[in-house]
Amino acid sequence: MMSTLRSLLLILACAAILPAQVAVVHVQVVSAPLNEDRLRDILLGRITTWEDGSAIILVLLNEPAATATVQRITGRDLPQLIRGWKRLVYAGNGAMPRVLDSVAGVLDEISRRPGALTVLVAEPVDARVKVLKLTPP
Numbered sequence: 001m002m003s004t005l006r007s008l009l010l011i012l013a014c015a016a017i018l019p020a021q022v023a024v025v026h027v028q029v030v031s032a033p034l035n036e037d038r039l040r041d042i043l044l045g046r047i048t049t050w051e052d053g054s055a056i057i058l059v060l061l062n063e064p065a066a067t068a069t070v071q072r073i074t075g076r077d078l079p080q081l082i083r084g085w086k087r088l089v090y091a092g093n094g095a096m097p098r099v100l101d102s103v104a105g106v107l108d109e110i111s112r113r114p115g116a117l118t119v120l121v122a123e124p125v126d127a128r129v130k131v132l133k134l135t136p137p
Contacts, residue, residue: 021069022123023132024107026116029054033135036073042117043074043081045088050115057116058085058097059109065121073119 023034032051041047048056060070060078067078074081078099088094100106103120110116111128123131 021073021119021121021134023134024110024118024120024124024129025132026110026114027128027130028114029117029130029132031132034132035135035137037137039119039134040073043070043119044076045085045094048094054115055095057095057113059106059113059116059118060097060099061103061106061118061120062099062101063103066119069119069121 023039025031029050030052038047042056043058050056060066060081062078070081071077076084082097082099085094085096089096098109100109103124106118106120107124107126107129110118111126
């Protein structure tokens with residue numbers, strides 16, 4: 001019993017520190033390799049364009065695992081992140097992220113908006129979008 005508990009705690013600890021997310025983008029996005037630092041800067045609004053100059057359109061999934069991943073990357077929960085974006089938009093420095101409640105809705109939005117990006121916990125099987133695996137920082 002005790003060894004099972006230790007094993008479970010070890011697995012949970014490893015899961016908490018290992019990146020288990022992928023960035024999903026519109027199929028036309030041409031991006032240099034994306035690492036977690038660059039992804040954090042995109043999520044926080046510090047980077048708002050792709051390498052070709054096109055706008056990055058954030059689409060966020062309002063679902064516990066996805067919001068926990070965003071919080072781990074940015075250090076901010078979803079309401080804090082949205083408040084930060086409201087300040088950026090008010091200052092004229094960005095466009096509000098779309099926040100949707102289903103993976104299907106997020107993938108539909110990504111497929112319809114050139115430049116769109118989201119962060120998911122698992123790699124989707126959907127030919128309408130492109131998955132960018134994160135490289136080490």
